Amino acid sequence: MRKATLIVLVCLFCIPLFAQISYDEIKSSKLNAVRKLKIKLPKDYDPSSEVKYPLIIVFDGDYLFEPIAGQVDFQTYFDDMPSSIVVGVVQGSERRYDGYCDEVTGLPKESGLRFHNFVAEELLPYLDNRYNTSKFRVAVGHDLMGNFINSYLFKEDPLFNAYVCISPDLSGTVRDYLGKRLEFFKDDIFYYMATSDKDLPYIRQAVLNADSQISQVNNQNLTYYFDDFENDNHYTLVNSAIARSFDKIFELYKPLREKELEEKVLPYEGTLDEYLVDRYDRIENLFGIKKPITEQEFEKVVKVAEQRNDLESLEKIGKLAKKLNPESLLGTYYLAQYSEKIGKTKKAKKLYESALTLNDVSHIDRDFIFSKIDELTIADTDEQEEEEDNEEN
Template identity: 45%
Template sequence: MKNFYVFLLILFMSVQLPAQAIYKTIDSYKLEGTRELKIQLPRNYNPEDKRSYPLIIVLDGDYLFEPVAGNIDYQSYWEDIPDCIVVGINQASSRVDDFYYDEETYFPSHNGAAFYEFMAAELLPFIEDQYNASNFRIVVGHDLSANFINYYMFKDDPIFRAYVTLSPDFAPEMVNRLQQRMNILTDETFYYMATADADIKAIRASVVEADAVIKTVENEKFHYKFDEFKDANHYSLVGRGIPKALNQIFTLFKPINAKEYKEQVLTYEGTPFEYLMKKYADIERFYGFEKKLIENDVRAIAAASNKKGDVESLKELSKLVNKHFSKSMLSAYYSGMYNEKIGNFKRALQRYKSGLLLEPSQTVDKEIMLDKMYEIQEKIK
């Protein structure tokens, strides 16, 4: 029994390992010192792989890194969002200086200006030199840091594509300046803001006023989402806002669900396979990185192809699945499905049999392959 509990402990620890943080120190010329970083890489991250990952920079990393990294790890595991590289900056002893802005211009100055430059000139090159980070970058902040991240939107070529502002403690003139800037953005930009009914009163009031202003922005490149949580305070809203923000930012990336299947896939003017290709091409264009083919989307397109009697889509889908899942039962399953659809039962049976030697997938296992074999054998008799 003791050995059994030791085994469970080792198993639990091994499951948790991919989500553990890497701690690094960066020497900064701008800050005249060092900064401690927390870094979480995607599960099964391979530095030799050419694949790139969205980069999420988390200010106030001392307490904000873990909830962000945990959400990323959980949602990417279920393929709701892409795998991401998450970097937190520890600022417990320096946050007041880091987020300092001039009382006349309301822009970063002194130590605040130094930290502003550190992010773009030192931190990003440091991360991109060591890891496969894409140009799709998200920045996350809370109260003072949530105000500070807005300054990066004023750059001629903003370094971030998505901003998560949790209960921002806005500097004077910030909201009016943001409105002007948001109206002329030329790249797809996401902006999430949240407060709560029990948030700090002054902050909540300014955030609600800011929401009214930002809602007037008319720019198809600007994507905005606001939440005012019930039964939450200045700190607990963070745990509720992060998953909502990620859902907003990666809406297009999400797997095909029942609503999309019914309202978009089945009604698409082209073929189901063409819809899949367009969806993935749109994701790459929109986010700047390629989405790995997932089983959920394969099932949806196969179902639509069968429903529409589109044999050609099934044929192209089976080729695509074989390319991306060559070692999985999926490749044999969908090849068998295509051959079964065109009446080539002997070939279908051969493909289903070959699948028994491959690795099971999320939804296709040996039992399913055997059922398909028995079904085909009955048709051949």
């Protein structure tokens, strides 16, 4: 049933997809030719806005562009990755020349080097000047181009932050020293590689050897994922690899889920507002985009604070929510809860009352707030009567 639902959803996404794709041409002095591009901008793209978007460069854009553009639509719909600019480089009959590498080094030479420089010195600057791109760039390649994109890793300053190498035809030094190269990065690098049990034998063996190298790399800045699919061949593994790679690369961007709450938030050493701030700072620093903390995520972290009996976190989460969105009742509501829990009923009542003057949030029932005000009013009356009785006695 779930598989059928996913198929229907994918079909629904594909219907408007082609209408969103535009075509462009870029004149290259490096190639002495004009190259065609397929471009898909986010649905809400506004060139006058200051919002920035990750840039995904799809080599083998002739056949890889559409499945990747569809996957991006699918994952952004569920907020599992940020809206992104997807650019496919149409290579056609030039593909062999574009991916031409030295047999010994495995690095581009002659026509391959010209194409390498075209991407680095012409294509990327052209896209950065034309669109609102963030600093986060993803390179995707299959087979020959899956090997080719590794050449950017061997530059002093790699052009891409994430590499999706689908059944790459690894060769030469790249094949033998890929793991060694990945040991030395001081900035965050994502590397994904995939093969399958029915992949081309010589490609599969080289990929498995590379995986054994990379798996031993001890570099906290490297995030490495590897998939060895079953019953897929050299071509059918592409769709699975695209979905898996994007799911992993953008894992930090996803909304807070149960696994993270249990494994990272609950045992966090410090107040939980710090966890939220740090998490979203990392998203901004890594992807170059500012993602707001949602009401639902605040609520999830407050529940963890309650689970920890952590009143300090409750207070600080309230202050953070109020600072980030002062027009919302959310922060004031949490501060009212905190005051109530520490016995400051008069302050709690005033905070609940002021919360009612602010904007609603989806998961807080205003009737409940009214009931809390009534409850605290009765408590204040009973407390006052008790004090008067004590004075008389």
